[in-house]
Amino acid sequence: MNKQVIISIGREYGSGGHVIAEMIAKHYNIPLYDRNILDELSKETGNSYDVYKKYDEKPANPFITRTVLGQSNSVEKIIAEMQFNFLKEKAESGESYVVLGRCAEDILQDNDGLISIFLVGDTDVKQKRIMEVKHVSADEALTKMKRHDKSRKQYHNSFSSGKWGDSRYYDVCINTSRLGLKASAEELIRYIDARVAAM
Template identity: 55%
Template sequence: MGQFIISVGREYGSGGHYIASILAERFNVPMYDRNMLDQLAERNGIDAENLYKHEEMKRQGLHRTVRGHSSSVQDSIAQLQFNFIREKAESGESFVVVGRCAENVLRDNPALISIFVRGEEDAKVERISRLYKLNRIEAKAKMFRHDKKRKAYHNYYSKMKWGDSRGYDFCVNSSLMGVEATAEALYSMLSTYLKSKEQ
């Protein structure tokens, strides 16, 4: 099988991260999410906690840009992650990447298959309540807060709008079949697609 890169964008509570981890496991390839910050911190001699505070956030306040370099810490971390994704793609490695505008960063790469996972509000709130031991009101607030941040980040750094089906190869509602069954259906579909590319 040739190189393939699966990018997974997701609504908070949709199980998109878990689906990405199942796909990485089934295809036996690495998954990059927040863990890329640990590698970047080690490579650049930075404390990873400082990176975690600002990841997947758009630029805050007023900052100068000089010769294409921004003084914004959010911009710097975003660009570090985008370069990391490009570097992994250029190395010929197959992998799964969660978020980080990967479907935009790698949009011209023929190995890319982009997925967006959404879900019904009730199902997402139930999942968040269960995972984080929150009541429904707290879970709903957490969901809106995270989605607002993700949308702002994505739309700041990408040409396509977050969650717009035209920007992805596959858009799926994980509430219809449940998270595990959605992951298996995607695995089956992607396997068929990758095999067809080889013929």
């Protein structure tokens, strides 16, 4: 790309966020940042990837979290801030990329090249997809969906000024159940192309 573009994708669990993010990143031949950020942080700090993964995109526990002189004892908050700083540094370097979750539409809101997307889906379609991908029962899929979405919402809202999934805080919200993942990605690419042309 000749212009810097950062595509942030928020998503409901089971809506196909990672698949669509991969399609968009591949189309534009730009990096996708998701849990692979944890690999980079692990290399930089020498800390275990598994520790970072355990607390990734998790809200801080309000009962044990303390902040003294701007320093927090919350592992969740520390890891979140490390990822936010990673994304900001990439943005400041001029790099174009796709990022999944991590409050990117909020922490990068001052970047002129930011395009923010939120993906939703019908419960039955998401449930079926989770059953197929995770090889779990219908009840287990529904439980996973509710648990992950609750955690993502708490995480996002604790670090962001906007509310998770509120259409007013995103450029585009799309129900991936209507068109399917491939066609939804294609529609989003058309929108991104139009935005880039207007920059």
